[in-house]
Amino acid sequence: xxxxxxxxxxxxxxxxxxxxxxxxxxxxxxxxxxxxxxxxxxxxxxxxxxxxxxxxxxxxxxxxxxxxxxxxxxxxxxxxxxxxxxxxxxxxxxxxxxxxxxxxxxxxxxxxxxxxxxxxxxxxxxxxxxxxxxxxxxxxxxxxxxxxxxxxxxxxxxxxxxxxxxxxxxxxxxxxxxxxxxxxxxxxxxxxxxxxxxxxxxxxxxxxxxxxxxxxxxxxxxxxxxxxxxxxxxxxx
Numbered sequence: 001x002x003x004x005x006x007x008x009x010x011x012x013x014x015x016x017x018x019x020x021x022x023x024x025x026x027x028x029x030x031x032x033x034x035x036x037x038x039x040x041x042x043x044x045x046x047x048x049x050x051x052x053x054x055x056x057x058x059x060x061x062x063x064x065x066x067x068x069x070x071x072x073x074x075x076x077x078x079x080x081x082x083x084x085x086x087x088x089x090x091x092x093x094x095x096x097x098x099x100x101x102x103x104x105x106x107x108x109x110x111x112x113x114x115x116x117x118x119x120x121x122x123x124x125x126x127x128x129x130x131x132x133x134x135x136x137x138x139x140x141x142x143x144x145x146x147x148x149x150x151x152x153x154x155x156x157x158x159x160x161x162x163x164x165x166x167x168x169x170x171x172x173x174x175x176x177x178x179x180x181x182x183x184x185x186x187x188x189x190x191x192x193x194x195x196x197x198x199x200x201x202x203x204x205x206x207x208x209x210x211x212x213x214x215x216x217x218x219x220x221x222x223x224x225x226x227x228x229x230x231x232x233x234x235x236x237x
Contacts, residue, residue: 001071003094004041006058007102008051018108018136018235020047021095022060023117023124025142025214027073035213037115039073046112046141049217050227057104061094063087063120075116075153076124082153088127095134108235112139114214119145121173122164123155132167137234139227141176142212144189146196162196172201172234174227179210203230 008017027039037043047058063076068086077083099106111125111134122145126132146161155161177186190204207216207223217224 001062001064001069001090002041003062004044004060005098005102006048006053008054008056008058010054011057011102014103016103016105017055017057018110019057019059019095019098019104020050021091021109021111022047022058023063023111023113023120024060025113025115025117026075029115031212033211035211037213039116040071044114044117045214046114046117046139046217049214049224050112050139050231057098057102059094059098061087061091063116063124064090075151076120077153084124084127084153084155087124088131091124092131092134106134108136109134110137110139110231110234111135113141115142115212117141118143119151121145122161122168126164126167129167135171137171137231138168138173139176139231140173141207141214142178143184144175144192147189147192148184158192158195162198165196165198165200168198168200170201172203172230174203174205174230174234176205176207176223176227178207178212178216180212 022044024044025037027037029037041060044060062071064086066078066083076087098104113120118140121138121140146158149157209216
């Protein structure tokens with residue numbers, strides 16, 4: 001089992017940096033537009049696209065099997081149990097260690113993820129009270145915990161998702177999605193959150209692309225500019 005770590009171009013020993021913790025999408029995945037996801041930490045792009053490779057420590061964490069001994073490229077845990085606890089515990093141990101070892105600021109740790117990783121922002125990141133305390137802000141891209149109850153893992157139902165959502169408190173989320181329709185669209189996500197009776201700090205943003213991949217963040221554009229401005233504000237408040 002392993003995770004990936006990127007130290008920014010301006011990293012110096014003894015300095016303090018905000019931290020981007022990322023979770024990858026499911027893999028192997030390929031669609032008709034040529035979008036690809038391997039499900040592996042080393043192929044993730046969000047953290048680099050968000051930061052531009054400077055000013056942030058960027059870490060992509062793994063999802064682990066039920067035994068906590070191997071990275072998983074599909075969901076977390078093994079079918080049918082999909083035990084999330086090893087993934088949660090790995091995160092709770094690794095994030096403080098990264099901060100201590102490399103100068104990460106524990107008060108400015110942001111959780112982000114693509115597709116499966118977007119769901120993980122709440123499913124893993126708000127799984128219990130202890131892990132929920134790690135985060136300053138959240139960036140789920142392409143899916144959202146509780147919107148689709150058909151994924152097939154335990155706790156995919158909306159009642160369970162709402163319990164996790166209440167651990168968010170007043171911390172901000174930048175919820176972004178590719179241009180799409182159907183049961184996981186941005187409009188459906190917004191409508192779902194209205195049904196929760198939870199008045200969170202939510203920002204909704206379309207990427208402007210049809211593609212279901214995280215490479216849009218490597219390109220200049222209005223959505224990336226809006227995200228970077230939002231993040232600057234979230235870390236300054």
